[in-house]
Amino acid sequence: DGGITQSPKYLFRKEGQNVTLSCEQNLNHDAMYWYRQDPGQGLRLIYYSQIVNDFQKGDIAEGYSVSREKKESFPLTVTSAQKNPTAFYLCASKMQSEGLGQPQHFGDGTRLSIL
Amino acid sequence: AQSVAQPEDQVNVAEGNPLTVKCTYSVSGNPYLFWYVQYPNRGLQFLLKYITGDNLVKGSYGFEAEFNKSQTSFHLKKPSALVSDSALYFCAVMNTGFQKRVFGTGTRLLVSP
Numbered sequence: 001d002g003g004i005t006q007s008p009k010y011l012f013r014k015e016g017q018n019v020t021l022s023c024e025q026n027l028n029h030d031a032m033y034w035y036r037q038d039p040g041q042g043l044r045l046i047y048y049s050q051i052v053n054d055f056q057k058g059d060i061a062e063g064y065s066v067s068r069e070k071k072e073s074f075p076l077t078v079t080s081a082q083k084n085p086t087a088f089y090l091c092a093s094k095m096q097s098e099g100l101g102q103p104q105h106f107g108d109g110t111r112l113s114i115l
Numbered sequence: 116a117q118s119v120a121q122p123e124d125q126v127n128v129a130e131g132n133p134l135t136v137k138c139t140y141s142v143s144g145n146p147y148l149f150w151y152v153q154y155p156n157r158g159l160q161f162l163l164k165y166i167t168g169d170n171l172v173k174g175s176y177g178f179e180a181e182f183n184k185s186q187t188s189f190h191l192k193k194p195s196a197l198v199s200d201s202a203l204y205f206c207a208v209m210n211t212g213f214q215k216r217v218f219g220t221g222t223r224l225l226v227s228p
Contacts, residue, residue, distance in 0.1 A: 043205065101166040109156065
């Protein structure tokens with residue numbers, strides 16, 4: 001079955017440590033997205049990528065970095081510069097060629113906490 | 116700028132009764148509107164969308180939504196609620212000129228037996 005796989009499901013970060021969240025999709029989707037979800041704040045866009053080797057900052061990119069070396073993969077690194085990283089992180093993807101109105105497909109998220 | 120408001124943090128309804136989850140939006144130009152549902156510790160699942168055409172949109176699990184351009188609203192409805200409908204619901208809007216979509220803060224739906 002096609003879908004989006006996020007790993008790990010739970011992740012703990014120590015002070016000053018960088019951590020990387022994995023997102024893999026086998027839907028052959030062109031566009032991929034990273035969102036941060038905090039209680040009562042909905043989803044906020046961190047980074048997005050419409051094609052391989054290209055990505056754009058979202059609304060809250062500071063303290064995060066991404067890469068898009070393969071169509072299937074869009075890993076997110078939470079750097080030590082992100083002072084409040086505790087949140088639920090969601091990866092999503094979408095087929096670009098079918099138009100702007102296509103819904104995004106979401107993974108089941110990674111919950112990041114500070115040790 | 117695009118924005119979407121979900122004015123109710125929580126909606127409570129008894130099983131078998133109709134439910135409405137409210138969403139209003141602000142966008143320049145024609146909007147693309149979406150509803151998603153999220154169960155605990157899971158990602159969002161797509162329910163339905165409005166792009167153009169009939170103002171009443173039907174989606175998954177018996178949900179529907181009505182697009183009202185004059186009131187800039189896109190309320191989610193279901194004629195008869197189920198306990199299993201209890202979840203967090205998100206409205207999202209996208210301007211046709213942008214690649215990004217903006218999500219509301221979510222409304223928690225609690226359906227009591």
